[in-house]
Amino acid sequence: MGYAKVRSVALHGVAGEVIVVEADVAPGLPSLVVSGLPDAALSEARDRVRAAVHNSGAHWPQARITVNLRPAHVRKHGSGFDTAVAIAVLAAGADLPIARLGNAVVLGELGLDGTVRPVRGVLPAVLAASRAGYGFALVPLENVNEARLVTDIDVRATDSLGRIIGYLYETQDLLDPDPEPRPMEAAALDLADVLGQERGRRVIELAAAGRHHVAMFGPPGAGKTMLAARLPGVLPPLDDKESIEVTALHSIAGNLAPDGTLIRRAPIQAPHHTASVTALVGGGPGFARPGAISLAHHGVLFLDECAEFSAGVLDALRQPLEEGKVRLRRSYGETVYPARAQLVMAANPCPCARPGGRQMCHCPSIVRRRYQARLSGPLMDRVDLQVDLDPVRSAALLTTETVEPSSVIAERVLDAREAAGARWGKHANSNGEVPASLLRDNRFRLSRHVLHPLTIEMDRGRLSARGFERSIRVAWTIADLEGRTQPDVAHVREALELRSRTVQ
Numbered sequence: 327m328g329y330a331k332v333r334s335v336a337l338h339g340v341a342g343e344v345i346v347v348e349a350d351v352a353p354g355l356p357s358l359v360v361s362g363l364p365d366a367a368l369s370e371a372r373d374r375v376r377a378a379v380h381n382s383g384a385h386w387p388q389a390r391i392t393v394n395l396r397p398a399h400v401r402k403h404g405s406g407f408d409t410a411v412a413i414a415v416l417a418a419g420a421d422l423p424i425a426r427l428g429n430a431v432v433l434g435e436l437g438l439d440g441t442v443r444p445v446r447g448v449l450p451a452v453l454a455a456s457r458a459g460y461g462f463a464l465v466p467l468e469n470v471n472e473a474r475l476v477t478d479i480d481v482r483a484t485d486s487l488g489r490i491i492g493y494l495y496e497t498q499d500l501l502d503p504d505p506e507p508r509p510m511e512a513a514a515l516d517l518a519d520v521l522g523q524e525r526g527r528r529v530i531e532l533a534a535a536g537r538h539h540v541a542m543f544g545p546p547g548a549g550k551t552m553l554a555a556r557l558p559g560v561l562p563p564l565d566d567k568e569s570i571e572v573t574a575l576h577s578i579a580g581n582l583a584p585d586g587t588l589i590r591r592a593p594i595q596a597p598h599h600t601a602s603v604t605a606l607v608g609g610g611p612g613f614a615r616p617g618a619i620s621l622a623h624h625g626v627l628f629l630d631e632c633a634e635f636s637a638g639v640l641d642a643l644r645q646p647l648e649e650g651k652v653r654l655r656r657s658y659g660e661t662v663y664p665a666r667a668q669l670v671m672a673a674n675p676c677p678c679a680r681p682g683g684r685q686m687c688h689c690p691s692i693v694r695r696r697y698q699a700r701l702s703g704p705l706m707d708r709v710d711l712q713v714d715l716d717p718v719r720s721a722a723l724l725t726t727e728t729v730e731p732s733s734v735i736a737e738r739v740l741d742a743r744e745a746a747g748a749r750w751g752k753h754a755n756s757n758g759e760v761p762a763s764l765l766r767d768n769r770f771r772l773s774r775h776v777l778h779p780l781t782i783e784m785d786r787g788r789l790s791a792r793g794f795e796r797s798i799r800v801a802w803t804i805a806d807l808e809g810r811t812q813p814d815v816a817h818v819r820e821a822l823e824l825r826s827r828t829v830q
C-alpha cells in the first residue's frame with residue numbers, strides 16, 4: 327500500500343502540458359476511482375488498464391485505489407495516459423520499483439492484452455516534455471520515429487506493459503530500434519506537365535510568390551485542378567519551425583506515416599465539396615480534431631468546384647483565414663489550432679459546365695447570375711487573384727516545346743518572397759497579407775501615373791475599391807518577381823488584365 331506518481335502529457339490544441347498521474351492505494355474494498363477531469367474515454371480506461379495489468383502477468387492491487395491526474399484544470403483527453411496509470415497503480419500498490427523511469431514522461435494506450443498501442447499527437451507531446459525539461463520519453467513502438475523528431479530528449483519505446491515491468495525489474499530492455507531509413511519525399515507534381523495554359527501557370531507563380539489567395543474560373547478540362555495541385559511544388563519549403571508545427575498538426579490528426587518523417591513541403595488539403603464545417607475547420611465530438619484548414623497550415627487549402635460548397639461551409643472559413651487560426655469552442659473551453667492556409671478555389675463559370683466555355687453555355691442568365699453570386703461575398707473579397715482561364719487548345723497539348731519546370735519557378739518565388747519580406751518587415755510576410763492601410767502609406771503609395779490603368783477602370787465602374795487594392799497587391803508581386811523595387815505601370819496593367827471578370 328502506498329503512493330506513486332508517473333508523468334505523462336496532455337494536449338490542448340497543439341500545445342502540450344506535462345501532467346502528473348498519481349496513484350494512492352489504501353486498504354479497503356477493492357475499487358478504482360479516477361479523478362482530475364477525465365473525459366469519457368478515460369473512464370473506459372479503468373477497465374482497459376485493469377485487464378492489461380492482469381494480462382501482463384502482474385497483480386492488480388486488491389484495495390481501494392485512487393488515481394488522480396493533475397493539474398485538475400488541464401483538460402485531458404483520450405487513451406494516451408493508460409500506460410502511465412497502470413505503472414502508477416502497480417508502483418503504489420504492488421511495489422513495482424519505478425526508479426529507472428526517473429525523469430520520464432510515459433505515453434501510450436493499453437490494449438486489453440497488455441500491448442502498448444500508438445497514440446496521436448506524440449510529436450507535440452514529446453516536444454512539450456522536452457521544453458519542460460524532461461530528459462526521457464517512453465513511447466509506443468509505433469510512435470518511436472515520430473518521437474525522435476525531437477532531438478534533445480532520450481526516446482525509448484515499448485510494445486507492451488510487460489516489457490516496461492521487465493525493464494523496471496531489470497530483467498528486460500526497452501526498445502531502441504535503429505532509425506528507419508527516411509524515405510525520400512515523393513517528388514512534387516511539376517508545372518512542366520501543364521502545357522499551353524500560360525495564363526494558368528502565371529497565376530500559380532504569382533499566387534506562390536505573393537501568397538495570394540487565388541480563384542480560377544474556367545470550363546472543365548482547362549487544367550484548374552492540375553494547376554492547383556502544383557502550387558505546393560513552387561512554394562518555399564517549410565522552415566524548421568513551420569515544419570514542426572505542420573507535422574504536429576498532422577500527428578494530432580493521426581495521419582502521419584509511421585516512418586515519422588518531418589513534413590518539409592507545404593501541405594495541400596483538398597476537401598470534397600460535400601465536406602462538413604467540422605471537416606473543414608475542425609471539431610467533432612469529444613476531443614476536437616484539426617480540420618482541413620489546419621492540416622493546410624503553411625500550405626494550401628484547395629476548394630475544387632468551390633461553387634458547390636454550401637454557403638455555411640464557406641462562411642466558416644472566413645474568420646480562420648483572417649486570423650490564421652481556428653478557435654473551436656467546446657463545453658470545457660476553447661481549443662485553438664493554427665490555420666494559416668493559402669486558399670485556392672476553382673470553379674466552372676456556370677452550372678452547365680460545358681467544355682467549350684462561355685460560347686457553348688446555354689444557361690439562362692438568371693441561373694448564371696445566381697451561380698456567380700455564390701462565388702462572391704466576404705470570402706471572395708480576400709482573394710487577390712481572380713482569373714478566368716480559357717480551354718487549352720489541342721495544339722498546345724501536341725507541342726514539343728518544353729516549358730519551365732517547377733524547380734526554376736520555385737527559385738524566382740523564393741527571391742520574390744524574400745524581397746517582399748524585407749520590404750514589409752514586421753507588418754506582413756507576403757504581399758497577400760499586407761493590410762490595405764500599408765499600401766496607402768506614404769512609403770509605399772504608388773504614383774498617379776502608375777495607378778492610371780486602375781483609376782480608369784474604377785471611373786468606368788468596372789473595378790471596386792477592393793478590386794483596386796487587390797490589383798495593387800498583385801502588382802507588387804509582379805514587380806518582386808522581376809526584381810524591381812516598385813511596380814511600374816506595366817505591372818499594374820498585367821495585374822488588372824488578370825482579372826477578367828466584369829465588376830470585382
Ligand SMILES: Nc1ncnc2c1ncn2[C@@H]1O[C@H](COP(=O)(O)OP(=O)(O)O)[C@@H](O)[C@H]1O
Pocket residue numbers: 519520521522523544545546547548549550551552553672718723
Ligand atoms: N494544360 C494542360 N496540359 C496538359 N494536360 C492538360 C492540360 N489541361 C488539362 N489537361 C488534361 O486534362 C485533364 C483534366 O484537367 P483538370 O485539371 O482536371 O481540368 P479542370 O479542373 O479545369 O476541369 C488533366 O488530367 C490533363 O490530363
Ligand SMILES: [Mg+2]
Pocket residue numbers: 550551552630672
Ligand atoms: Mg477540376
Ligand SMILES: [Zn+2]
Pocket residue numbers: 676677678679680687688689
Ligand atoms: Zn452554362
